Structure formats: structure tokens, C-alpha cells
Amino acid sequence: MPNNSDYELSIYSRDSRTRRRYSRPSSGGEPPPPVSDLFSLPLELHYLIIGHLDLESLLQLRRTSRLYYYAITPDLLRQLFVRNGRASLSLAACCYECLCCPGLDRLVIDATLEPSSWRSVCFRCWSNRITVDYHINPWPIIQIANGDDGYICHFCNWPVVNNGRDDGVDRLHASCRSRRRLVLLLWFVMAFLQFGIGVLCAVLAWTRYREQDKILIPSSIDFVLAMISVAVFIFRICTNNEKKYSRLLFTELVLTVLRIPPVAYSARSTVVIRNNAGLIPEVGFGVFLINL
Structure with missing residues (x-):
């Protein structure tokens, strides 16, 4: 896990909008609404806590409140778990768009990104990105995150694994x-x-x-x-x-x-x-x- 001053300074300075969202002063001299002791901490301390968590804990924490939902972003995970141009194994099993972890057999490798970067995208996000270019070739071959090859199903736009065969049977669910x-x-x-x-x-x-x-x-x-x-x-x-x-x-x-x-x-x-x-x-x- 990264735990150095350079990383801490970089994340402190990059999320000012989130800091402003959760640090609005109360108007009219009224006392601020009661908050828990954890949410009353400065945002810098939240990022310090985030820097000591693994990916699974971060994704669970992201689902607990709006503060962590906006603070834990794909860019933040890249800073945490991509080192020397290579993503960690746990990050490779996570979708870089919606941050879900459905499993390696439910993720597609985005060939438009660098081979050493975080390229996993889930089936749902992938199907939303299908354009006409993917259908110019009647059966575009794609790579699943677990190493298998597959095709785009022309009925639902979700990937279908062909298990190494090219007989046309597995090109549709x-x-x-x-x-x-x-x-x-x-x-x-x-x-x-x-x-x-x-x-x-x-x-x-x-x-x-x-x-x-x-x-x-x-x-x-x-x-x-x-x-x-x-x-x-x-x-x-x-x-x-x-x-x-x-x-x-x-x-x-x-x-x-x-x-x-x-x-x-x-x-x-x-x-x-x-x-x-x-x-x-x-x-x-x-x-x-x-x-x-």
C-alpha cells in the first residue's frame, strides 16, 4: 500500500470540489447539523485513512456514504494501485468505469488502452459503449479478463465467450x-x-x-x-x-x-x-x- 508524503500531497490538492461540497459553512449564524465524529474530520485525514486500505475495503467504504462515493474515484484507485505502469491483480478484477468487481470472467479487456494500464471493464459498461464501428466486422473478437476470447453478441451487445472455438455456435448467447x-x-x-x-x-x-x-x-x-x-x-x-x-x-x-x-x-x-x-x-x- 502506498504510504508516502508525495502521494498524500497529490491527493490533497486534486479534490478541492469534494472538499468544498462537504465543508460548506452554515448560513445565518445557525449551528451546523450534527454529524458523526468520522465525518467531522478534515478531508485530508479521510484521504490518509483511505491510503491504508486495500481495494476491497475501499470499494465497501465507497458504498457507505456520499462523501466516500465522490472521494473514491477511478483516478484515485489508479494512484493507489498502479505502480510502475502496472495495475495490481486486485485492480485488474475491477471495472475502471463503475468500480464493480463481477469476476475476471465477467470483465472485458479494453484494447484501446495501454497494455500495462488498468484496462478491465465490466460487461454492462462495455455494452453501453458499443458503437457502429464494432459491427462493421460481423463478429469482432474481444478478450476476456480471464484470458479467454469471445465475441459481441449481436442481439444484446454483451460479450459471449467462445471457449476457443470458431464454429459460429457460441457467437450468440x-x-x-x-x-x-x-x-x-x-x-x-x-x-x-x-x-x-x-x-x-x-x-x-x-x-x-x-x-x-x-x-x-x-x-x-x-x-x-x-x-x-x-x-x-x-x-x-x-x-x-x-x-x-x-x-x-x-x-x-x-x-x-x-x-x-x-x-x-x-x-x-x-x-x-x-x-x-x-x-x-x-x-x-x-x-x-x-x-x-
Whole structure:
């Protein structure tokens, strides 16, 4: 444990904001609120006590009060437990962002930092930092603090250990794999229903309503846009390029917006024709409304 005057002077001078927070004078001549004997000590004595504790005791002390929560920071732990550019073993098992100690198998090595520095970060903090750059490569390899390798789960963004295998099985958590299959199944069912209804509307317009331009033309436009959307979707799911994927996804959104006016107009036309002439059967009228 560090116990020298240089360290004590450095920590005394670096946390003036914490000192001001807990040393505010009382206003209006009123006596200060009663505090315990420990909290009434100067902040310098608190840092002197902190300098004699091990990491586990410091983390427990940090959870006892707001004073120690703001005083015991990652920078302070670096001063205490990083010597000659190397972090202690106990510090390597602690997350440098939230200061939790979930275990070496629940920590990721941050490759952006120096190899000899404190680089351990917990799964929760790591998942909050995932950006598009990590997904340009479909399966970015990461290093767990216990020495194993793993991947980023593309369903929950939490790391998953592959135990040295590269067969694609362990690239998703078992629970995430099941949820992903359920989501894909529901998505394909909904997409099939929407596509089928769009095709049915086009067939009705080309057969039963071919004499009604207010229904035939908008339905044909909607059918063409739907076919283009299907082609864009196929290209999107077949690409691993993040920029191309985003552009194709935006194109799908634009096509969906463009489909709204013709579908709404054809549905409105069916209502007018049905009310005036009564030539449209109930099934055809319902299909156009469902497509809308």
C-alpha cells in the first residue's frame, strides 16, 4: 500500500470540489447539523485513512456514504494501485468505469488502452459503449479478463465467450439465439401477410376493377413500390457493409412512405364506388382497407 508524503500531497490538492461540497459553512449564524465524529474530520485525514486500505475495503467504504462515493474515484484507485505502469491483480478484477468487481470472467479487456494500464471493464459498461464501428466486422473478437476470447453478441451487445472455438455456435448467447429466432419468425410472418395482401390488392385491381382508373393506377403503383422494397430488403440482409446496410434501410423507409398515398387513395376510391354504385363486394372492400 502506498504510504508516502508525495502521494498524500497529490491527493490533497486534486479534490478541492469534494472538499468544498462537504465543508460548506452554515448560513445565518445557525449551528451546523450534527454529524458523526468520522465525518467531522478534515478531508485530508479521510484521504490518509483511505491510503491504508486495500481495494476491497475501499470499494465497501465507497458504498457507505456520499462523501466516500465522490472521494473514491477511478483516478484515485489508479494512484493507489498502479505502480510502475502496472495495475495490481486486485485492480485488474475491477471495472475502471463503475468500480464493480463481477469476476475476471465477467470483465472485458479494453484494447484501446495501454497494455500495462488498468484496462478491465465490466460487461454492462462495455455494452453501453458499443458503437457502429464494432459491427462493421460481423463478429469482432474481444478478450476476456480471464484470458479467454469471445465475441459481441449481436442481439444484446454483451460479450459471449467462445471457449476457443470458431464454429459460429457460441457467437450468440443461447437465450439470445432463441429470442432472435422468435423475432425473425414473427417478422417473416408479418412481412408475408403484408406482401400477400399487397399482391391480392393488385390482382383485384387488375381483374375486378380494371375499369376503375382511380383504383387500378394507385394499386399498380403500390405493387411496383412493393416489389422494389422486396429487392432492397434482399440486398440489405445480404450485405455486411454497415454504410450500405444503413443506406438500404433508409431506402426502405422512403419506399414505405411513398406507398402511403396510392394505398390511401385506392382505399378511398373503393369507399366512394361502394357507396354510390354498390359494385364492390365486401371482401374486396375489406382487403383494400387492410392493405391501408
